[in-house]
Amino acid sequence: MEKNTHSTRRAAVVTGAASGIGAAIADRLAGQGRNLVLTGRDAGRLQATAARLRGTHGVTVLSFPLDLSQAGAPSRLVQWLAQEAVEVDVLVNNAGASLRAPVADGNASQVRALVDLNASAVAELTALLLPEMVARRDGAVVNIASTGAYAPAAYLAAYAASKAFVLSFTQAVWAETRGTGVRVVAVSPGPTRTPMNPGPRRGKRSPESVADTVVSALRRSSPAVVDGRMNALQTFVFGRLLPAWTTARISERALRPSAAGGDRRRSAART
Numbered sequence: 220m221e222k223n224t225h226s227t228r229r230a231a232v233v234t235g236a237a238s239g240i241g242a243a244i245a246d247r248l249a250g251q252g253r254n255l256v257l258t259g260r261d262a263g264r265l266q267a268t269a270a271r272l273r274g275t276h277g278v279t280v281l282s283f284p285l286d287l288s289q290a291g292a293p294s295r296l297v298q299w300l301a302q303e304a305v306e307v308d309v310l311v312n313n314a315g316a317s318l319r320a321p322v323a324d325g326n327a328s329q330v331r332a333l334v335d336l337n338a339s340a341v342a343e344l345t346a347l348l349l350p351e352m353v354a355r356r357d358g359a360v361v362n363i364a365s366t367g368a369y370a371p372a373a374y375l376a377a378y379a380a381s382k383a384f385v386l387s388f389t390q391a392v393w394a395e396t397r398g399t400g401v402r403v404v405a406v407s408p409g410p411t412r413t414p415m416n417p418g419p420r421r422g423k424r425s426p427e428s429v430a431d432t433v434v435s436a437l438r439r440s441s442p443a444v445v446d447g448r449m450n451a452l453q454t455f456v457f458g459r460l461l462p463a464w465t466t467a468r469i470s471e472r473a474l475r476p477s478a479a480g481g482d483r484r485r486s487a488a489r490t
């Protein structure tokens with residue numbers, strides 16, 4: 220845990236804030252003058268990000284390293300926030316991991332960790348922090364889903380299913396909290412240039428564009444926002460026009476590991 224000497228009251232909590240989309244969102248929120256609490260597993264990277272944001276924006280930035288795929292981690296974070304007298308005005312559930320592999324490869328523990336991080340921790344943190352926001356009639360929850368949330372994806376089965384959970388959960392909570400003064404929204408990026416999605420830049424958007432979409436989504440009232448027009452079109456076609464079994468089969472052909480390479484089994488895994 221790392222803290223600076225300023226006393227903090229209200230702050231935005233960003234999970235997975237030391238890289239990629241989370242770092243870009245943290246930068247945008249700090250640019251609005253918000254104090255921040257950053258989380259992730261790598262304490263050094265969190266401290267470096269916190270120092271950079273303090274230097275650039277002059278806001279108070281605390282960091283709390285933890286592995287959100289571990290049981291009890293969301294409660295530990297919320298207890299620590301209470302100890303630090305932090306009132307959370309924005310919660311950004313951004314931390315996530317991907318696993319690209321046929322389910323028949325096994326990887327059961329990685330599948331479990333992915334679901335715990337991408338789905339369970341998002342729901343648990345929302346449930347832990349929402350009551351206070353509703354009681355105050357003020358606050359926002361942004362859950363980062365994915366265009367993969369809108370249709371099944373072969374070889375990304377657990378990832379896409381975990382994001383479908385995030386999207387459905389967030390839309391339902393949006394409906395429950397209408398009129399409470401609390402903004403709840405799922406933001407779905409498509410392919411974005413981050414450490415989770417390395418390789419050719421072509422067709423990918425920047426983490427900063429996703430962060431801009433998050434900022435504008437906070438001002439709107441819809442339950443779900445897709446980053447980028449082409450991504451929105453894609454979610455409409457694959458998520459609304461075509462039946463799920465068709466998109467599952469299309470994705471199986473598009474994402475099938477090449478028979479030639481060692482890619483045949485597990486091509487990329489990150490939990």
Ligand SMILES: NC(=O)c1ccc[n+]([C@@H]2O[C@H](COP(=O)([O-])OP(=O)(O)OC[C@H]3O[C@@H](n4cnc5c(N)ncnc54)[C@H](OP(=O)(O)O)[C@@H]3O)[C@@H](O)[C@H]2O)c1
Nearest residue numbers: 235238239240259260261286287314315410411413415416
């Ligand atoms: N990049 C894309 O193409 C894309 C597309 C759609 C949706 N998304 C979503 O966008 C979000 C951010 O991903 P990104 O692309 O920006 O990738 P990223 O740079 O790898 O960011 C993921 C962040 O999550 C943190 N994290 C990973 N596992 C964790 C764990 N077990 N406990 C706590 N924190 C953990 C990582 O920090 P540590 O390693 O320090 O823990 C990292 O800062 C994810 O939810 C992802 O699913 C990304």
